[in-house]
Amino acid sequence: MSRPSIAVIDLDALRANYRLACELSRQGGVQGQTLAVVKANAYGHGALEVARALEPLAPALGVACCDEALALREAGITAPLVLLEGIFSADEIELCAHHDFWPMVGEASQVEGIAQARPRSPLRVWLKVDTGMHRLGILPEEFPHLHRLLAECPHVVNPVVVATHFASADELDNDYTSLQIERLKALAAGHPLSMANSPALLAWPQSRGHWNRPGFMLYGSSPFTAPHPQADRLRPVMHFKSRVMAVREIAAGEAVGYGETWRARRTSRIATIPVGYGDGYPRTAANGTPVLVNGHIAPLAGRVSMDLITVDVTDIGPVAVGDEVELWGPGLTVNLVAAHAATSPYELLTRIPARLKRVYQSAIST
Ligand SMILES: *Cc1c(COP(=O)(O)O)cnc(C)c1O
Numbered sequence: 244m245s246r247p248s249i250a251v252i253d254l255d256a257l258r259a260n261y262r263l264a265c266e267l268s269r270q271g272g273v274q275g276q277t278l279a280v281v282k283a284n285a286y287g288h289g290a291l292e293v294a295r296a297l298e299p300l301a302p303a304l305g306v307a308c309c310d311e312a313l314a315l316r317e318a319g320i321t322a323p324l325v326l327l328e329g330i331f332s333a334d335e336i337e338l339c340a341h342h343d344f345w346p347m348v349g350e351a352s353q354v355e356g357i358a359q360a361r362p363r364s365p366l367r368v369w370l371k372v373d374t375g376m377h378r379l380g381i382l383p384e385e386f387p388h389l390h391r392l393l394a395e396c397p398h399v400v401n402p403v404v405v406a407t408h409f410a411s412a413d414e415l416d417n418d419y420t421s422l423q424i425e426r427l428k429a430l431a432a433g434h435p436l437s438m439a440n441s442p443a444l445l446a447w448p449q450s451r452g453h454w455n456r457p458g459f460m461l462y463g464s465s466p467f468t469a470p471h472p473q474a475d476r477l478r479p480v481m482h483f484k485s486r487v488m489a490v491r492e493i494a495a496g497e498a499v500g501y502g503e504t505w506r507a508r509r510t511s512r513i514a515t516i517p518v519g520y521g522d523g524y525p526r527t528a529a530n531g532t533p534v535l536v537n538g539h540i541a542p543l544a545g546r547v548s549m550d551l552i553t554v555d556v557t558d559i560g561p562v563a564v565g566d567e568v569e570l571w572g573p574g575l576t577v578n579l580v581a582a583h584a585a586t587s588p589y590e591l592l593t594r595i596p597a598r599l600k601r602v603y604q605s606a607i608s609t
Contacts, residue, residue, distance in 0.1 A: 247486040248518040254296040254605040256478035264457040280305035280458030287595035340364040349379040369404040374426040405431040412442040442466040445473040482572030489515040500545025514556045521549040523595035525584035532583035535569035
């Protein structure tokens with residue numbers, strides 16, 4: 244048997260989640276299109292495989308930058324690719340035009356660079372406005388001038404999509420999202436708009452526009468901390484699993500792992516699993532973080548090592564070498580593990596390293 248720690252990626256669940264995003268995009272007034280965001284190696288799921296699975300369904304895919312887009316193009320992905328972080332230098336403008344990359348630009352200098360460029364093919368551009376995130380985006384007062392500059396370029400395809408990004412759409416009782424929506428709608432009425440990320444698409448119907456931009460929800464976890472009727476329809480895509488490698492009994496008073504951070508209060512059975520922070524299991528996961536062993540919840544006992552974790556299986560019946568372990572997936576949400584690791588589920592998924600083998604599964608051929 245080879246090392247049993249793997250991430251099984253359920254491409255049927257991925258497609259079902261994308262279809263839910265499309266269903267939400269089509270509700271309400273506008274017939275919104277749904278960009279499938281696959282940046283950061285598709286939030287750790289493998290950008291190429293995810294792009295291949297979604298390309299037949301999605302009118303365009305979203306990545307962070309030209310390098311991510313080029314890697315997908317060179318591997319044969321032909322869908323338009325939106326560059327969510329825009330461009331970093333003038334030479335990327337020609338690349339965008341040539342490869343059908345659509346940069347989302349949010350700095351006056353980028354807009355001016357595009358206006359001065361003369362790419363050999365027409366260029367699609369999204370113009371990002373800062374409505375309150377204060378990270379990227381042109382200022383509202385710059386909008387009329389910079390929008391006109393783009394729209395009047397002979398090489399820019401009209402209409403230009405006007406976008407913004409939300410600071411707090413995952414907070415369902417925080418009205419800042421409404422304020423950001425109102426600001427963009429007041430500024431850019433009549434233009435095609437793109438606002439919604441995953442939490443907004445799920446929970447803020449007024450944010451839906453001509454293009455919606457879900458990422459995280461495609462991978463099947465809820466962006467919210469509380470239950471939500473739409474988010475509860477998502478199906479987890481990643482099943483991060485392993486098998487028990489060793490089981491030992493230790494006496495009361497003995498400690499487990501680096502730094503002796505967990506100490507047995509009774510005679511305890513400890514199962515050792517060959518997975519660690521080198522595989523993307525968070526080192527910050529505290530003692531007591533739930534791990535599923537044979538379908539039963541058992542608490543993490545001792546510090547997460549690079550290649551191993553240890554779990555207290557005293558209370559879950561017989562456990563033997565080779566038994567099934569789930570770190571997160573259909574039986575245990577990544578959100579719960581993230582809460583025990585003092586981080587966000589976005590980070591846990593995105594940090595899955597190349598070392599962890601990903602296995603792609605689909606029962607449906609498309
Ligand atoms: C990453 C990103 C998204 C997707 O956000 P999720 O919360 O993962 O849905 C949307 N828009 C922009 C600009 C992004 O950078």
